[in-house]
Amino acid sequence: MRVTLLEKDDLMARFIVEGINAPLANTLRRIILSEVPTMAIDDVVIYENSSVLHDEILALRLGLIPLKTDLDSYNLPEKCTCGSELGCPLCRAILTLDVKANRGVRTVYSGDLVPENPNIAPVSDKIPIVKLVAGQRIRLEAYAKLGRGKVHAKWQPVSACTYRYKPIVMIDYLRCNSCGKCVEVCPRRVLAKEGDKVVVARGMDCILCTDCVRVCEKKPRPINISWDENAFIFYIESTGALPVDRIIFEALKIYEEKYLEFINLLEGLIDESKKD
Ligand code: SF4
Ligand code: SF4
Ligand SMILES: [Zn+2]
Numbered sequence: 576m577r578v579t580l581l582e583k584d585d586l587m588a589r590f591i592v593e594g595i596n597a598p599l600a601n602t603l604r605r606i607i608l609s610e611v612p613t614m615a616i617d618d619v620v621i622y623e624n625s626s627v628l629h630d631e632i633l634a635l636r637l638g639l640i641p642l643k644t645d646l647d648s649y650n651l652p653e654k655c656t657c658g659s660e661l662g663c664p665l666c667r668a669i670l671t672l673d674v675k676a677n678r679g680v681r682t683v684y685s686g687d688l689v690p691e692n693p694n695i696a697p698v699s700d701k702i703p704i705v706k707l708v709a710g711q712r713i714r715l716e717a718y719a720k721l722g723r724g725k726v727h728a729k730w731q732p733v734s735a736c737t738y739r740y741k742p743i744v745m746i747d748y749l750r751c752n753s754c755g756k757c758v759e760v761c762p763r764r765v766l767a768k769e770g771d772k773v774v775v776a777r778g779m780d781c782i783l784c785t786d787c788v789r790v791c792e793k794k795p796r797p798i799n800i801s802w803d804e805n806a807f808i809f810y811i812e813s814t815g816a817l818p819v820d821r822i823i824f825e826a827l828k829i830y831e832e833k834y835l836e837f838i839n840l841l842e843g844l845i846d847e848s849k850k851d
């Protein structure tokens with residue numbers, strides 16, 4: 576397996592993985608979406624809510640606010656020894672909200688939530704939750720817990736996680752007359768004119784639409800679009816809950832655990848069948 580990084584910052588990464596097949600690429604995508612844990616608000620104790628939103632809708636909105644996650648300091652609730660419904664300091668972080676509109680309309684934002692642990696705070700302060708008119712108040716305690724995307728999408732660590740085949744764009748210069756029609760039609764500016772020649776300028780941006788092949792009038796066509804069945808371009812975008820490299824690291828760790836579990840199960844079954 577060979578990995579080539581195309582671009583990366585804290586929140587997103589685009590990279591090529593060569594030497595794997597589609598089932599493995601999809602396994603990694605699904606583990607990232609459904610197995611890598613993040614923090615999200617799961618229980619809310621509402622002391623006062625005179626806003627227009629019902630308590631349930633308010634709690635749902637709070638749950639969907641991405642929270643910064645500290646995977647090293649908290650247990651998954653099912654793995655914590657406390658066994659408590661609302662959790663303990665090892666498996667939950669409390670955020671409080673107490674906002675009252677005194678005059679005019681007051682919008683309550685995610686930044687109004689006060690975290691007991693600054694490492695478990697909203698990723699953005701600017702997510703609107705509800706509007707209050709003069710006299711209305713919201714006072715509540717929210718319990719954030721680790722969870723997985725397979726239980727609820729609020730625990731997904733990514734807002735995008737995709738892969739596609741690595742494209743191969745080839746031009747046969749013995750037959751190409753450099754008319755440039757393929758350059759004009761390409762929606763991703765993959766092809767460009769360099770002097771009298773048409774060149775592949777940004778091959779990795781090709782979306783395999785084949786418009787360039789269809790517009791070419793030469794027969795047989797000098798331009799050919801194909802893909803490598805064992806190479807994939809991944810695009811991963813974090814919600815901000817975890818840095819993107821931590822998401823990938825955790826996904827690979829979970830993959831390894833699942834693989835070992837499967838091998839042990841298989842060995843157990845083989846041993847059983849030998850006894851028969
Ligand atoms: S449309 Fe065909 S002939 Fe014209 S530049 Fe492109 S590949 Fe060459
Ligand atoms: S297949 Fe589509 S995106 Fe790729 S080079 Fe041709 S026109 Fe451009
Ligand atoms: Zn606990």
